[in-house]
Amino acid sequence: MGQDRPSTDAQGAENGGSAKVARGPGRRLHGAIAHKLGTAILSGQYAPGDVLSGEVAFAEELDVSRSAYREAIQVLTAKGLVESRPKAGTRVLPRTRWNLLDPEVLGWAFAGEPDIQFVRDLFELRAIVEPAAARLAAQRRDKNDIKIMKDALAAMRRHTLATELGRAADRDFHNAILNATRNDAMLVLSASIGAAVNWTTQYKQRARALPRNPIPDHVRVFDAIVAGDAAAAAEAMGVLVDLALEDTASAMGG
């Protein structure tokens, strides 16, 4: 799910001023255009109310066909970033209309320098939802859920969080909790936010070693869920989110 990273695309700079879009492997042209425009909007390069250049002009500037450009605009429109009307052109919508919880939008938001306030907002929401999810999981988990969590926890012990397998195990663990809530809406929400926030974790890790062994805190959550102790599960998960917040905050210098 995290297939679009910054990628430091140094544009081919020989073409006379035209900023061609770079389409990575497995990414269609219109997807690349959407990525480019999406990050531009999320980074504030285009402000709400701004009107984009006309289709023909902008498509030519990007050196793509009008069809591909239009399909990209449809994507942005679907995510509430822009709105197009005949004669009026395509304008950036106010931020309140943006689907900020859309996984791709979150990816664009974190593609460049993430907005500190927005990261805080996400953590605040996470601190509300995740403990509640753990509470529900403690009430509804079955043997299969527990087995998956147990395996993920074992994998986390084997590989550290510095490795890709370790992070995958971490994701599996949290996903297992969300699955145990039996609530699709919560699953989607938490998965989106978690994935986005974990991207910042990657930045964090290159800056400094992990400040603390995360296993014991995870075990506390696991034990509480196994015991069916809803209150303890919520409390333990709250600790986990708080720790993640502290790490991220210190890594971002905020």
Place this chain on the structure above:
Amino acid sequence: MGQDRPSTDAQGAENGGSAKVARGPGRRLHGAIAHKLGTAILSGQYAPGDVLSGEVAFAEELDVSRSAYREAIQVLTAKGLVESRPKAGTRVLPRTRWNLLDPEVLGWAFAGEPDIQFVRDLFELRAIVEPAAARLAAQRRDKNDIKIMKDALAAMRRHTLATELGRAADRDFHNAILNATRNDAMLVLSASIGAAVNWTTQYKQRARALPRNPIPDHVRVFDAIVAGDAAAAAEAMGVLVDLALEDTASAMGG
């Protein structure tokens, strides 16, 4: 924001087998196609894993150009409903990939007969998020927030919830609370869910008169927020959500 309602579009059934899409006023053709396919997917008419007909075939069947059809598919792709690959075709993604919190997707989910379990999931999430939002609002509101809430409350008293102005005032009240949280992520999330759930409220109202005067419960929330009493605000909002759940459940016969 609630511009696409069920609309009971009994398709023109006289044309020889070709199911033309009906494009309402102010809705582009590709938007109408996306609506049609989106509701078809959300209603289970296309199951995850199903492969749609080829572009040429499906576009011809809908009697639209491939451009319009493709732009509609891009919208569905952007919302995580489908995925297209050369040679493999366009297939419906597993439900866990759907952006169920996207306002438009929620609209499609409630266009036909809403899934009882999904409504329950949404209310469960709402019961977690809304009280927390009220708690934050009580801590962070300023005079301007209070004024807006006060005005909305007054408007709710003048007009009943049976009128459009009354419902607008209700929305304003809740939006004011969300704004007071100073959390964009929570604002977007809660607004989406609230809007979607309120659609079911419309069904409810045609079936039976409002079972209870909602004003006093709203006043309790308002007073707590004005007083800055976070705990009381959360508790009062919890009551509000519970009441809405009861009403909706009884109206849906669940």
Place this chain on the structure above:
DNA sequence: TCCGTCAATTACTCCGACATATTACAGGAT
């Protein structure tokens, strides 16, 4: 049995033309 090669199918991209809707301006009536 496994792996590389090839061909067929499908989505992807491009192009040019026309249709439609919305804005903006000009003109006239009040």
Place this chain on the structure above:
DNA sequence: ATCCTGTAATATGTCGGAGTAATTGACGGA
């Protein structure tokens, strides 16, 4: 002078077709 109305300009929306690129599945060889 102001407001309304009709008209023309302009940008998006839709169309149809042609050609490209990529993935898959089958075929054949190691």
